[in-house]
Amino acid sequence: MQENLPITIIIFGASGDLTHRKLIPALFSSYKKGKLPEKFNVVGFARRDWSHEYFREQLKDGMNEFAEEMFEEELWEVFQRRLWYFKGDLDSTADFEKMRAYLNDLEDGHSNRLYYLATAPNFFVPIVKSLGQAGLAREGGNGWRHVVIEKPFGHDLKSAQELNDAIHGVFLEHQIYRIDHYLGKETAQNILYFRFANTIFEPIWNRNYIDNVQITVAESVDVGHRAGYYDQAGVVRDMFQNHLMQLLALVAMEPPSSFEDADAIRNEKVKLFNSIRPIDLADTVRAQYDGYLQAERVAPHSQTPTYAALKLNIDNWRWQGVPFYLRSGKALTEKCSEIIIQFKKPPQLMFPSLDDGDFTSNALSICIQPDEGIHLRFEAKVPDLKTTDSVDMEFHYRSSFSGNTLPDAYERLLMNAIRGDAALFTRSDGIEAAWRLMDPILQGWETAAAPPMATYEPGSWGPVAANELLGKNGRSWRHDCGQHTGNGR
Ligand SMILES: NC(=O)c1ccc[n+]([C@@H]2O[C@H](COP(=O)([O-])OP(=O)(O)OC[C@H]3O[C@@H](n4cnc5c(N)ncnc54)[C@H](OP(=O)(O)O)[C@@H]3O)[C@@H](O)[C@H]2O)c1
Structure with a gap:
């Protein structure tokens, strides 16, 4: 519909960090690739008393700071003529x-x-209300009107529902794009291609062959200058409700009836979320890194976790009896997002020289970042010995597709929101279903039934309690992405 019309991209919060760091670089990159309509304007809305010229200079500085590799002076000169600043107050x-x-x-x-x-x-x-009142949300012969909402989408189920209601009071669902930038990552999108564009994995993608699934989103940075915001949010709101739940959905959902239909994909995600058993507080771990309470703008006795781990179960035919372990935290050893599919041991070990206790069962590691790719780990006989060692079959985006740079998630998502493709955005019921699972944890952690607040060393892999969460069932966390093989782990 009305694809040939010019487009205006209006950014509220245009003097802020996200605009400089992500949005303008994403738009410039799309422009460079010829993906924006021939006629476009970008209007930045914020309170500061800036001129168009000063706004452009600020954004240019942002390009040099955050996206130097793609910057081209001559092209920028043309691009920047489409950037405008509108001084206004959101209130x-x-x-x-x-x-x-x-x-x-x-x-x-x-x-x-x-x-x-x-x-x-x-x-x-x-x-959203002001857009509605000013008649700026109505679609008609004058072109479409789409709205992109950043995270966090609510701070609990009730506020997310209120936010959805307020937005639905002005925009129809097909106009709304709730962003979760993890879904814009190539590696996250590849999960569905990997599962459903190959025949060899899906037949074993179930309780008969998989022992457990682990999802890790680790950050090496601490809360830094975001301490004020973070202390109000914590790791469950910041990472689990959105990114980890979305990765879980991609790994565990059933195949959608169509890949072209955003709702077909989103229906399967909601169905999956609705199949997750309410999470037992005894299966959760919460922790703070040493030094968090001393950070500026953190409340002196804050109970906000900077790390969490949990075990969940999915009550459907595919996943009955397969635990899913999720963990995320700040100030950990390294920045890394990975999904490990840990397969079961062989039904019988017929090699007397192999010790059952040491035996490593097969694992498939989907590396979301920074080592984008997939590793399949299996056992191979060590030459001249009657033992095995773990070896890897590896796929790395950067070597397999060396001619293609991985587009930034924001670039992909912005272009999809412009094209009206909502498959990589979360629908209102998906957001609420994820909150329905996280809310009882957040509430339970404020009661006497909460697990104790553990602590961990900055630069470690988190608290001991997180190891015990798996250890009590004879399992342990794996970290495969970016690792070298052949050490018998
Ligand atoms: N930064 C990131 O990398 C990042 C990543 C993921 C998600 N996000 C999300 O993106 C959103 C923005 O984050 P940010 O880091 O860019 O925040 P920020 O740097 O604090 O920017 C906030 C923006 O809002 C504007 N603003 C504040 N009050 C206003 C008012 N009354 N009227 C008009 N404009 C007003 C500010 O401009 P003036 O002061 O000039 O008015 C500024 O442009 C947040 O929801 C955040 O959670 C950010």
């Missing part, structure tokens, strides 16, 4: 009226519009 409905007049002048006719909410979450509802 002022009058400023939205003024913006409407400004956009009408700028566009000189019909234009599609993408509104990007790159602001603190407390502005999401006021912005």
Whole structure:
């Protein structure tokens, strides 16, 4: 619909970090690849008293700081002429009226519009309401109107439902794009291709062959300058409710009836979330890294976890009896996101020289970042000995597709929101289903039944309690991505 019209991308929060770090580099890269419509404008909305010229200079500095490798002076000169600054206050409905007049002048006719909410979450509802009141959300012969909502989407189930209700009061679901940048990563998208564009993996992708699944999203940085926000949120809201649950859905969902239909994919995700058994508090671990309580803007007796691990069960035919272990934290050994599919041991070990206790069963590691690729680990006979060692079959994006650079997740997601492809965005029921699983944990952690708040050394893999979560069933966490093989692990 109306694909040939010009487009205006309106960024609320245009003087902020996300705009400089991600959005403008993503738009510039799309422009460079010829993916933006011939006629486009980018309008930045924020309070600072900036001129168009100063705005462009700031964004250029941002390009040099965050996306130097793709910067091209001559191309930027042309691109930057499409960047405009609109000084306004998000709390002022009058400023939205003024913006409407400004956009009408700028566009000189019909234009599609993408509104990007790159602001603190407390502005999401006021912005959407003001867009509605100013008549800026209505679609008609004048072009489509899409709105992209940043994370965090609510801080619990109730607030997420209220946010969904408020947005639905102005926009229809097909206009709404709730972003989870993990879904824009090539490696995350590849999970479904890996599972359903090959015949050899899906037949064993179930309880008959898989012992357990582990999902790790580890960050090496501590809370840093985000301490104020982080202390209000914590790792469950910051990472589990969105990124880890989305990765889990990609690994565990049933095949959708179509890959072209966003709702077919999103239906399967919701079905999967609804099959997850309520998580037992005894299967959760919460922890803070040493030094967190001393960080600036962290409450002195804060109970906000910077690390969590949990075990969950999926009550359906495919996954009955297969535990899924999820962990994420700040200030860990390294930055790494990986999914490990740990297969069962062979039904019988017929090699007397192999010690059952030491035997490593097969594992498939899907490396989301930074070592994008897939490893299949299996046992091979060590030459001249009657023992085995673990070896790897490896696929690395950077060597297999050396001619193609991996597009940034924001670039992919922005272009999809422009094209109207919602498959990589979360639907309202998906967001709420994920909150329905996380809410009882957050509430339970405020009661006497909560597991004790553990601590861990910065630069470690987290608290001992997280090892015990698996250890009590004779399992242990694996970390394969970026690792060298052949050491018999
Ligand atoms: N930064 C990242 O890498 C990142 C990553 C993932 C998600 N996010 C999400 O993206 C959103 C934005 O994050 P950020 O880091 O860019 O925040 P930020 O640097 O604090 O920027 C906030 C923006 O909001 C504007 N603003 C604040 N109050 C306003 C008002 N009353 N009227 C008009 N504009 C107002 C500020 O501009 P003025 O001060 O000029 O008004 C500024 O441009 C957040 O929801 C965050 O969770 C950010």
